[in-house]
Amino acid sequence: MLDETAKGVFTIAVTPFLPDGALDWDSVDRMVDFYIQKGATGLTILGMMGEAGKLTAEEAIALVDRVTKRSSVPVVVGVSAPGFAAMKTLGDAAMDLGAAGLMVAPPGNLQSDDQIIGYYHNTAETLGDAPFVLQDFPLVTKVHIPPKVILQIVADCPTFVMLKHEDWPGLDKISALRAASENGARRISILCGNGGLYLLEEMLRGADGAMTGFGYPEMMAQVVAAYQAGDLSGARDIFDTYMPMIRYEAQPGLGLAIRKYTLAKRGVIAHATLRKPGLGLTRAAISEVEEIAQRQTLKLQALGL
Secondary structure, X not given: OOOOOOOEEEEEOOOOEOOOOOEOHHHHHHHHHHHHHOOOOEEEEOOHHHOHHHOOHHHHHHHHHHHHXXXXXXXXXXXXXXXXXXXHHHHHHHHHOOOXXXXXXXXXXXXXXXXXXXXXXXXXXXXXOOOEEEEEOHHHHOOOOOHHHHHHHHHHOOOEEEEEEOOOOOHHHHHHHHHHHHOOOOOOEEEEOHHHOOHHHHHXXXXXXXXXXXXXXXXXXXXXXXXXXXXXXXXXXXHHHHHHHHHHHOOOOOHHHHHHHHHHHOOOOOOOOOOOOOOOOOHHHHHHHHHHHHHHHHHHHHHOO
């Protein structure tokens, strides 16, 4: 079961599709193995970058079943939904199938602190004993959750065990939450997103690791491992080497296509298909990805990685 001590890298998994849009089960298996081989201490499926909203309810449950059976590390399942009935159906099924916890992003209609707190009270009640992750991603959800609200949910909801921190700018939020923990608030796990753009700074502020995706997920594991070993200089060297690709993949609306192209190029998934609607890469974009990847390889070789 997921709990407040979780740390390391929970890789956000893509959802592989065949060219006709059907789920690609062989690629799902390879992807799970690849992420774990590259250092994932957990996996997160059916997130925003997992195209969860494009799957049917039956497909979502089938994917949870496949991944939990294949994975040797804990699996967190995104169960965000417009209503609590759908959230409960998927959440109950996921936990029955062996998920370690559930992730919930706030709906965009929450406008006040009281509404946000009330929503997560209802979330905790709906999910029962299942531990849950609050996905704090205001760039997409448009819901801004200040530290005091997060701390109130921490105090009120014992099953709230992890914050997926994706606020931007948000480093001060991590500092505020960690300061509160030092002063008596329950300490929860904080894993960070945004494609790893601020991973090193987030670790320095007190984050426990990453919960995000990237075409080279080993970057996150290497940075976290170097930091935890006290090798800040080494962590910076690794992070800086991957930064051009991190930056390129961070393009809004295009990042998933870039990530899937990279994973297909690396032989992890058979096809870079996004289920419709979804943007593909132009020839110019592919050329740019290839150029960045080539330079990245040379720099990694110079570091002995």
